[in-house]
Amino acid sequence: MTHTVTSRPPTLFDNVIAETPGKALNLHACLQCGTCAGSCPSGPDMDHSPRAIFAMLDAGMDDEVLNSNTPWFCVSCYYCMVRCPQEIPITDIMYTLKRLAIKEGYYQEDKAPEFSETFCDFVEHNGRSFELGIAMRYHLRYHPLGAFKMAAGMGLHLFRKGRMDLTPSRIKNVSQLKSILNKAKELGGAA
Amino acid sequence: MKYSYYPGCSLEKNARSYHVSTMAIAKSLGIEFVEVEDWNCCGATEYISIEKVPAYALVTRNLALAAEQNGSTNLVAPCSACYLNLKKADHYLGENVDLRQKIDLALEAGGLSYQPGSLNVQHLLEIIAVDIGYEEIEAQVKRPLFNLRVAPYYGCLVPRPAAMGSFDDPEHPTSLDNILKRLGATVIDFPLKAQCCGGHMTQISEETALELLRRLLKNAADYKADMIATLCPMCQLNLDAYQDAVNAHFGTDYKIPIVYFTQLMGLAFGLPADELGFGSEIVSARPALEKITLEEPKPARTRERGKKKTDLPLPTRPEEG
Structure with missing residues (x-):
């Protein structure tokens, strides 16, 4: 892929690299070998394989990239990342694409950002998460039918086994956590 | 052996049996776990999907607390997601100056600080397999x-x-x-x-x-x-x-x-x-x-099978452990 040296406004390709910790610069060296696509367990559900996403990024197809459901179907298994011959931090790039899609108001697959947002909201207020409570609240808020299904089925099983809390636990120093997160938000911008 | 212990949210309730059994075998193996006091959620795979700097700040608060409380420089997490997040934060903060500076400022707002690399983040499996070792288990x-x-x-x-x-x-x-x-x-x-x-x-x-x-x-x-x-x-x-x-x-x-x-x-x-x-x-x-x-x-009979001459010349499975 091309190296960009001229002065011009940053493209989505540049932003992705800038916003990804780790060796994201390696994205310039993508060979389009498709090892990532072949390793991806949720590949069949994606609009574009990770390989295609990188080609589209390079081609400046920003809208298509940010609209794609690809990052939202990434299960964070890191197979692509350990297999990539160019050591591109692919999983981390998928997270960056999610953040940029939210920031730019894109995303096709609406459930995933809602779930993540419910989770974050919870953690910010309590310092702890409890996955089952979060799942329930998320379903209640966005997919009431799903909440009913969950409560009547799996939720009940887990509750009976003593594996489901009804109230979240809370850390002692929530105010400290809030100061840290607020400062981080101020420094980090939206992405 | 003494370790700082980060249980993570799942082990509080849903995966209580993991926590309970970990504590039980720790006793048998002579491991002392010191729980990081007032630890917070690692953000799982969700927080990083929304905001980068706050996600790293959230994880790093735990590293800062563990380092400050000084139970041990080895920090153990039994949950895979917690383990990866803690390890990743430590790793990327050491590598990425820009991110490190932002996290330093964020932690400072809460009166904390963390020097990347000062803790050795390990998964429970690692300390059992490597630090304790198979002989001791047997x-x-x-x-x-x-x-x-x-x-x-x-x-x-x-x-x-x-x-x-x-x-x-x-x-x-x-x-x-x-x-x-x-x-x-x-x-x-x-x-x-x-x-x-x-x-x-x-x-x-x-x-x-x-x-x-x-x-x-x-x-x-x-x-x-x-x-x-x-x-x-x-x-x-x-x-x-x-x-x-x-x-x-x-x-x-x-x-x-x-x-x-x-x-x-x-x-x-x-x-x-x-x-x-x-x-x-x-x-x-x-x-x-x-x-x-x-x-x-x-x-198992599978071992004998490799000896037959009629078999395809595949490599035999090495004897492990």
């Missing part, structure tokens, strides 16, 4: 798990990503196999041992998750596993609580109990089952545990 075995066929399931986040220095192979890990063998269990060949359980996909796209779960259950069933041993609360929850849904969706009839490897260790160490959190799994482990015999099973 020495503790009082009630071997003879005749119990176990599928060792590693999932994604412990073996990978290897770029940060994994203690085991990223695609073909063997440490859990070795531990279970030392317990006397029959460890089955489990080709999907490091494949994904779907993570949070059960909430977002159930069909995607159910297919991934079906593959794992089928693989374990094909090799006649009595149970699957796991080391991650997310894997346990998905495979256990969604097994019914997999059966309903695909018309299958899997009844494979999913237990934590620490529970099996405790059992082999002669600790009572009710002190190891058995019974909290949805697919009951009882029928499988009843298969355990006092006598060692005869060695």
Whole structure:
């Protein structure tokens, strides 16, 4: 892929690299070998394989990239990342694409950002998460039918086994956590 | 041996049996766990999908607390997601100056600080397999798990990503196999041992998750596993609580109990089952545990097969552990 040296406004390709910790610069060296696509367990559900996403990024197809459901179907298994011959931090790039899609108001697959947002909201207020409570609240808020299904089925099983809390636990120093997160938000911008 | 211990949110309730059994075997193995006081959620795979700097700040608060409380410079997490997040934050903060400066300022707002690299973040499996070692594990075995066929399931986040220095192979890990063998269990060949359980996909796209779960259950069933041993609360929850849904969706009839490897260790160490959190799994482990015999099973025939001249010239499986 091309190296960009001229002065011009940053493209989505540049932003992705800038916003990804780790060796994201390696994205310039993508060979389009498709090892990532072949390793991806949720590949069949994606609009574009990770390989295609990188080609589209390079081609400046920003809208298509940010609209794609690809990052939202990434299960964070890191197979692509350990297999990539160019050591591109692919999983981390998928997270960056999610953040940029939210920031730019894109995303096709609406459930995933809602779930993540419910989770974050919870953690910010309590310092702890409890996955089952979060799942329930998320379903209640966005997919009431799903909440009913969950409560009547799996939720009940887990509750009976003593594996489901009804109230979240809370850390002692929530105010400290809030100061840290607020400062981080101020420094980090939206992405 | 003394370790700082980061339980993570799952171990508080949903994966209580993992916590309980970890504490029980720690006693037998002479490990002291000092829980990081007032730790917060690591953000799982969600926070990083929304905001980068706050996500790293959230994780790093835990590193700062662990370093400040100084229980030990070794920080242990039993949950795979917590382990990866803690390790990743430590790694990327050391590598990325811009991110590091921002996190420093954010922590300062809460009166904390953290120097990347000052803690050694480890997964529970690592300290048991590497720090304690297989000999010591075997020495503790009082009630071997003879005749119990176990599928060792590693999932994604412990073996990978290897770029940060994994203690085991990223695609073909063997440490859990070795531990279970030392317990006397029959460890089955489990080709999907490091494949994904779907993570949070059960909430977002159930069909995607159910297919991934079906593959794992089928693989374990094909090799006649009595149970699957796991080391991650997310894997346990998905495979256990969604097994019914997999059966309903695909018309299958899997009844494979999913237990934590620490529970099996405790059992082999002669600790009572009710002190190891058995019974909290949805697919009951009882029928499988009843298969355990006092006598060692005869060695599997597969080893003899390699000696036949008529076989294809494939490499033989190396003897492990």
